[in-house]
Amino acid sequence: MSEPTTPPKKMNLNREEMPKQPAVVRRGNFMEVALGYPLETARREASRCIQCKKPLCVAGCPVEIDIPGFIRHIASGDLPQAARVLKSKNCLPAICGRVCPQEEQCEARCVLEKKGAAVAIGRLERFIADWEAAQGTMEMPLIPKSTGKRVAVIGSGPAGITVAGDLIKLGHAVTIYEALHEPGGVLTYGIPEFRLPKAIVKREVDYVRALGVDLVLNFVVGLTRTLDQILDEYDAAFVGTGAGLPWFMDIPGENLNGVYSANEYLTRMNLMRGFLYPRSDTPIKKQTRVAVVGGGNVAMDCARTALRLGAAEVRIVYRRSRQELPARLEEIENAEEEGVIFEYLTLPIRYNGDDDGWILNMEALRMELGEPDASGRRRPVKVEGSEFLLPVDAAVCAIGNSPNPLIPRTSAGFEIGKGGNIVADPATGKTAKDRVWAGGDIVTGAATVILAMGAGRVAARAMHEYLTGEKV
Amino acid sequence: MFAIVESQPLVPNLYRMVVEAPPVAAQVKPGQFVIVQAVEFGERIPLSVADWDAEAGTLTLIFMEVGKTTSALAAKKRGDALPTVVGPLGNPTVIEPFGSVVCVAGCYGIGSILPVARALKAAGNRVTVAIEGRSAYLLYGREALRGHCDTLIEITRDGSRGFKGHIGRLPEILREKGVTADRFIVNGCTFLMRRASQVFEPAGVPVIVSLNPIMIDGTGMCGVCRLTYDGKMKFACVDGPDFDGRLVDWEEFLKRRKQYVDEELIPVHHTGHTRCY
Numbered sequence: 001m002s003e004p005t006t007p008p009k010k011m012n013l014n015r016e017e018m019p020k021q022p023a024v025v026r027r028g029n030f031m032e033v034a035l036g037y038p039l040e041t042a043r044r045e046a047s048r049c050i051q052c053k054k055p056l057c058v059a060g061c062p063v064e065i066d067i068p069g070f071i072r073h074i075a076s077g078d079l080p081q082a083a084r085v086l087k088s089k090n091c092l093p094a095i096c097g098r099v100c101p102q103e104e105q106c107e108a109r110c111v112l113e114k115k116g117a118a119v120a121i122g123r124l125e126r127f128i129a130d131w132e133a134a135q136g137t138m139e140m141p142l143i144p145k146s147t148g149k150r151v152a153v154i155g156s157g158p159a160g161i162t163v164a165g166d167l168i169k170l171g172h173a174v175t176i177y178e179a180l181h182e183p184g185g186v187l188t189y190g191i192p193e194f195r196l197p198k199a200i201v202k203r204e205v206d207y208v209r210a211l212g213v214d215l216v217l218n219f220v221v222g223l224t225r226t227l228d229q230i231l232d233e234y235d236a237a238f239v240g241t242g243a244g245l246p247w248f249m250d251i252p253g254e255n256l257n258g259v260y261s262a263n264e265y266l267t268r269m270n271l272m273r274g275f276l277y278p279r280s281d282t283p284i285k286k287q288t289r290v291a292v293v294g295g296g297n298v299a300m301d302c303a304r305t306a307l308r309l310g311a312a313e314v315r316i317v318y319r320r321s322r323q324e325l326p327a328r329l330e331e332i333e334n335a336e337e338e339g340v341i342f343e344y345l346t347l348p349i350r351y352n353g354d355d356d357g358w359i360l361n362m363e364a365l366r367m368e369l370g371e372p373d374a375s376g377r378r379r380p381v382k383v384e385g386s387e388f389l390l391p392v393d394a395a396v397c398a399i400g401n402s403p404n405p406l407i408p409r410t411s412a413g414f415e416i417g418k419g420g421n422i423v424a425d426p427a428t429g430k431t432a433k434d435r436v437w438a439g440g441d442i443v444t445g446a447a448t449v450i451l452a453m454g455a456g457r458v459a460a461r462a463m464h465e466y467l468t469g470e471k472v
Numbered sequence: 473m474f475a476i477v478e479s480q481p482l483v484p485n486l487y488r489m490v491v492e493a494p495p496v497a498a499q500v501k502p503g504q505f506v507i508v509q510a511v512e513f514g515e516r517i518p519l520s521v522a523d524w525d526a527e528a529g530t531l532t533l534i535f536m537e538v539g540k541t542t543s544a545l546a547a548k549k550r551g552d553a554l555p556t557v558v559g560p561l562g563n564p565t566v567i568e569p570f571g572s573v574v575c576v577a578g579c580y581g582i583g584s585i586l587p588v589a590r591a592l593k594a595a596g597n598r599v600t601v602a603i604e605g606r607s608a609y610l611l612y613g614r615e616a617l618r619g620h621c622d623t624l625i626e627i628t629r630d631g632s633r634g635f636k637g638h639i640g641r642l643p644e645i646l647r648e649k650g651v652t653a654d655r656f657i658v659n660g661c662t663f664l665m666r667r668a669s670q671v672f673e674p675a676g677v678p679v680i681v682s683l684n685p686i687m688i689d690g691t692g693m694c695g696v697c698r699l700t701y702d703g704k705m706k707f708a709c710v711d712g713p714d715f716d717g718r719l720v721d722w723e724e725f726l727k728r729r730k731q732y733v734d735e736e737l738i739p740v741h742h743t744g745h746t747r748c749y
Binding site: 180181189217219220223224225243255257260263264267268271272273277280281282283284356357405406 | 496515559560688691707
């Protein structure tokens with residue numbers, strides 16, 4: 001059924017667009033925004049790959065997927081083989097295809113990117129993952145004979161799932177401990193349904209469980225058991241507990257009702273399914289004028305969630321300009337299309353409330369960009385006398401998190417960084433604590449799904465070497 | 473799932489439930505709490521642990537029926553199960569040989585003060601427990617408490633048992649009984665804890681309260697349980713639940729607790745049924 005394919009002689013710079021729900025429609029529902037490539041579009045896009053001898057895209061991928069390999073099989077129509085190649089390196093392709101910042105990683109290195117038309121690697125990855133799921137049968141890898149070693153993985157987010165998937169495929173017994181009542185970590189509580197449907201997260205978690213990984217929910221390592229108690233029962237442990245306490249700005253009025261951390265706002269909506277209230281049990285407020293403070297992907301997620309809940313006016317309040325927004329361009333454009341208003345060069349300085357403790361408005365200042373700071377971005381400077389009031393009935397603070405302190409606080413032997421993060425060797429994920437590895441946001445501070453997965457991959461290798469004395 | 477071993481009403485609106493959660497029962501200490509869900513995908517609510525049996529692997533929870541989730545919990549029978557019982561969360565109540573400790577409890581706090589009093593007594597303190605309610609029929613668990621304190625004081629608003637009045641009378645009662653306190657520990661509704669913090673302020677000793685804000689994850693992630701304490705932002709789930717009530721911004725705390733009162737009425741209209749008390 002597969003046809004031979006020859007690399008195109010002339011570069012095809014016509015990058016295939018992915019169909020999306022129209023902005024006016026999608027801002028009124030929680031269904032996925034991007035609809036995925038149809039088969040013919042995927043094959044056309046795949047055939048644009050020039051199959052570089054030394055593919056730079058692979059070097060740009062934190063989990064080293066054989067990108068030209070799986071794309072070649074799409075182009076030739078051998079989709080089962082494409083899925084096999086993809087999944088040999090990435091156990092969460094449906095998720096990565098959706099939420100990885102490909103434009104900074106694989107696609108940034110694509111030779112065609114020099115002409116502004118990188119192969120749409122992420123969309124093709126998503127296409128294959130969804131195609132495989134639609135077949136209804138997942139191909140299971142062969143699990144080698146048991147090594148007799150037991151590994152505990154703390155946290156079922158992207159880092160933990162990757163470590164668990166990799167180690168079980170190497171013959172170790174793996175148990176994942178999750179504090180919440182559903183697995184997935186940030187994939188479940190943080191990233192909204194319209195960007196990453198929860199059915200997909202469930203599918204990927206089910207896959208890892210089908211491989212034999214044991215998943216214990218409602219178990220807070222550090223409280224239900226300390227890490228040291230866990231280590232009595234296991235040969236090694238991986239800590240992937242992610243981002244923890246939300247940051248606030250330390251300005252007056254942040255404890256007013258109607259002021260949320262992004263974590264709370266998104267958790268109510270995603271993990272607790274607040275958007276279904278009162279059919280679900282966790283209430284949310286119907287708010288009409290919402291300001292989201294921050295410029296990252298999480299801020300975009302909050303703003304777009306607010307629109308879908310029926311808010312009339314949703315603003316992103318960001319202290320620098322559009323150029324410096326840390327969010328993915330795709331998400332910024334989606335938010336703009338859907339009608340999110342961007343208040344650039346704006347810094348909140350206070351929230352004012354009514355007598356019942358509800359927020360009435362945000363007091364803010366205008367900024368201008370001065371000299372570049374240590375990060376290379378131009379430093380925002382306050383414009384004197386530019387204070388103004390923005391009437392809002394909700395404000396969401398999406399400026400980041402500090403690492404979760406529960407494990408470092410209840411277990412000795414870690415080296416703890418300045419921000420409260422666990423220090424781990426980037427090459428191995430090994431921490432200062434005996435038999436314990438770590439990766440993801442607990443080590444790096446808030447970062448991306450794929451970097452957490454990359455850290456999981458690195459740690460799994462090092463853990464396997466420790467457990468068996470053999471290299472992967 | 474977490475099997476329910478016992479479930480019965482204690483007094484009107486208050487329920488006692490014993491649930492199997494062996495890992496939690498093995499680790500829990502006085503003053504800690506759990507988060508439970510009554511149904512799958514249900515709301516997560518924090519409940520104080522009123523007692524536990526590490527050997528049997530069970531926890532005793534005492535809760536007041538107020539909204540949709542606690543109504544669903546109240547309707548559970550022995551043999552049913554809860555999808556989530558997670559913990560023990562929060563920091564344990566600090567137990568040291570303080571000298572003389574006065575524990576004050578009302579409502580569900582009469583349940584959760586018991587392990588605190590027991591531990592204080594075991595640490596060599598002179599323990600006075602004062603329980604408070606509208607009327608005699610609302611004071612439960614007196615016999616159990618009597619076994620773990622030196623003096624049990626009962627106060628009812630209508631005078632149907634013990635002293636007539638409210639928490640404001642307690643300093644006077646303590647004076648009459650010759651009890652001086654090196655520390656107060658207060659468990660109960662927000663109103664009781666706030667009032668106690670004011671009433672005992674002149675004593676010049678810590679008034680430890682066990683705060684009960686809205687929570688979701690209970691592990692520090694969401695921040696909905698935040699409060700202003702001594703001028704700084706704290707999270708009740710990871711920094712508490714115990715705080716010195718003299719330093720809590722109570723007005724703000726009460727307002728934050730009431731955030732969802734309007735929304736909590738929606739299911740009542742929506743499903744068309746509610747209970748009558």
